[in-house]
Amino acid sequence: MRTLTTDVAIIGAGTAGLNARREVERAGRSWLLIESGPYGTTCARTGCMPSKLLIAAADAARGARRARLFGVHIAPEAIRIDREAVLDRVRRERDRFSDLNAQKVLALPVAQRLSGRARFVGKTELMVGDHTLVQAQAVVIASGSTPLIPRELEGIMPQVLTSDSLFELPSLPDSIAVFGTGAIGLELGQALHHLGVRVAFYNPLEVVGPFTDPVVAERFREVLDADLQLALGAKILETRFDAGCVVLHHRDPNGRQHERRFSKVLAAIGRKPNLSDLCLEHSGLELDDQGTPIFDSATMQCGSAPVFVAGDIDGERPVLHEAEHEGCIAGANAARYPNVSARQRRVALSIGFTHPQLAMLGLTHKQAAERDVVIGESSYDDQGRARVIGQNRGLVRLYVDRASHVLLGAELFGPGVEHTAHLLAWAAQQELAIADLLRMPFYHPTLEEGIRTALRDAGHKLDLMNGCAPEDRGDRVGD
Numbered sequence: 001m002r003t004l005t006t007d008v009a010i011i012g013a014g015t016a017g018l019n020a021r022r023e024v025e026r027a028g029r030s031w032l033l034i035e036s037g038p039y040g041t042t043c044a045r046t047g048c049m050p051s052k053l054l055i056a057a058a059d060a061a062r063g064a065r066r067a068r069l070f071g072v073h074i075a076p077e078a079i080r081i082d083r084e085a086v087l088d089r090v091r092r093e094r095d096r097f098s099d100l101n102a103q104k105v106l107a108l109p110v111a112q113r114l115s116g117r118a119r120f121v122g123k124t125e126l127m128v129g130d131h132t133l134v135q136a137q138a139v140v141i142a143s144g145s146t147p148l149i150p151r152e153l154e155g156i157m158p159q160v161l162t163s164d165s166l167f168e169l170p171s172l173p174d175s176i177a178v179f180g181t182g183a184i185g186l187e188l189g190q191a192l193h194h195l196g197v198r199v200a201f202y203n204p205l206e207v208v209g210p211f212t213d214p215v216v217a218e219r220f221r222e223v224l225d226a227d228l229q230l231a232l233g234a235k236i237l238e239t240r241f242d243a244g245c246v247v248l249h250h251r252d253p254n255g256r257q258h259e260r261r262f263s264k265v266l267a268a269i270g271r272k273p274n275l276s277d278l279c280l281e282h283s284g285l286e287l288d289d290q291g292t293p294i295f296d297s298a299t300m301q302c303g304s305a306p307v308f309v310a311g312d313i314d315g316e317r318p319v320l321h322e323a324e325h326e327g328c329i330a331g332a333n334a335a336r337y338p339n340v341s342a343r344q345r346r347v348a349l350s351i352g353f354t355h356p357q358l359a360m361l362g363l364t365h366k367q368a369a370e371r372d373v374v375i376g377e378s379s380y381d382d383q384g385r386a387r388v389i390g391q392n393r394g395l396v397r398l399y400v401d402r403a404s405h406v407l408l409g410a411e412l413f414g415p416g417v418e419h420t421a422h423l424l425a426w427a428a429q430q431e432l433a434i435a436d437l438l439r440m441p442f443y444h445p446t447l448e449e450g451i452r453t454a455l456r457d458a459g460h461k462l463d464l465m466n467g468c469a470p471e472d473r474g475d476r477v478g479d
């Protein structure tokens with residue numbers, strides 16, 4: 001066994017760990033990067049990129065089927081989905097993205113890259129595999145997260161897929177049961193549905209999507225219910241194999257029992273931080289009841305220790321741009337320890353690439369409800385541009401501080417939400433007030449006009465509109 005010393009040891013060569021490493025190097029300190037799995041990052045290998053590639057294929061199929069809405073007829077038998085070719089392209093493009101990431105890691109000095117699982121054996125001492133003891137001045141934990149498997153599925157594991165294994169299938173399955181109706185389950189399950197796979201979603205709770213706003217959640221559920229087979233409030237009674245199929249037996253909330261057969265099951269009930277192998281009991285860190293180190297999200301420091309967390313491991317904001325940001329904060333502070341400095345965090349933003357797309361930003365409805373807010377609302381059901389493109393299903397709810405009129409947050413779903421949610425998040429981060437936002441240009445006819453309707457609704461509820469120019473109030477005629 002060998003012993004290595006370094007200024008900063010980084011556990012995990014994913015997005016958070018790589019950003020932390022760069023900051024340590026920038027600060028002129030030495031580093032060691034420890035990775036137990038393949039290089040390439042979760043985002044590129046099994047997360048953001050392959051899921052969006054699958055959705056791109058599904059969009060093509062969906063577009064062909066919907067063309068008749070516009071008087072463009074493609075005979076159903078002319079739409080043929082090549083189930084191997086779909087996954088071939090997903091993997092080809094995915095490999096391009098992940099190879100680019102892996103090449104950047106492989107270009108780092110080999111002596112500073114350690115292969116193996118790291119675990120704490122002292123406050124800043126790590127054992128890597130059984131071959132290397134690392135003595136560091138500071139540690140960044142950036143070990144990511146892993147898909148959770150529902151207990152009911154443990155007996156049929158060979159047929160159970162996760163986002164780690166789905167994209168490795170040689171061909172799309174004939175049918176699949178998706179456990180989980182959060183953003184990842186919906187993105188993957190809906191894409192498979194649009195690609196001709198028979199899909200049913202299961203959730204013991206009667207919940208679809210991540211929303212905390214009951215009005216948005218209910219409308220979103222109605223919209224998805226019209227398109228997908230949703231078994232909500234389902235109590236799984238039995239899972240078994242039969243003649244090469246998975247048989248799921250469940251009871252619905254009305255007490256009726258159902259038995260359905262599927263070729264595969266996708267577990268998408270959430271992800272758990274990779275904490276268990278870290279032996280944190282040797283780190284001396286204070287842990288919460290989930291076993292996560294208690295940390296300050298402005299510095300990413302765990303208590304006053306020279307240990308920092310970043311990315312999915314901390315369970316706070318499990319999205320890519322936050323893994324990058326947290327990696328930068330953790331790396332810079334680990335390099336500077338004990339001169340740790342706080343950084344302004346960005347307004348929260350998460351997007352689901354469902355149909356229709358969904359987003360949450362800034363304060364959630366649940367958080368906003370603890371303050372004095374007014375809610376600006378608009379529906380996409382009759383919104384001009386949304387009707388033009390035949391995607392007129394959606395709802396926006398904005399949470400606005402009653403005293404300052406500043407936009408605090410929003411929950412929304414609808415067409416083009418990946419773009420409109422960015423505009424709202426940027427406005428919330430700049431602490432713009434409703435009147436400031438209504439003075440901005442809105443081109444016609446666009447999906448952004450749907451946002452303006454919600455801003456105007458908030459403006460009316462705040463009694464602001466009399467002071468506005470007529471066109472900002474919504475009095476313009478001839479739209």
Ligand SMILES: Cc1cc2nc3c(=O)[nH]c(=O)nc-3n(C[C@H](O)[C@H](O)[C@H](O)COP(=O)(O)OP(=O)(O)OC[C@H]3O[C@@H](n4cnc5c(N)ncnc54)[C@H](O)[C@@H]3O)c2cc1C
Nearest residue numbers: 012014015016036037042047048118144311312318319320
């Ligand atoms: C299907 C799916 C779709 C997603 N889509 C989006 C999206 O559209 N947009 C978005 O913003 N986010 C999305 N995400 C989330 C995003 O991928 C993650 O937030 C991000 O990749 C987390 O980066 P990370 O650095 O924390 O973890 P990772 O990239 O997972 O890095 C952690 C690394 O640590 C290593 N490791 C673990 N334990 C140890 C140990 N003990 N010793 C050494 N190494 C260890 C792991 O092998 C891994 O390589 C998606 C995730 C999934 C699963």
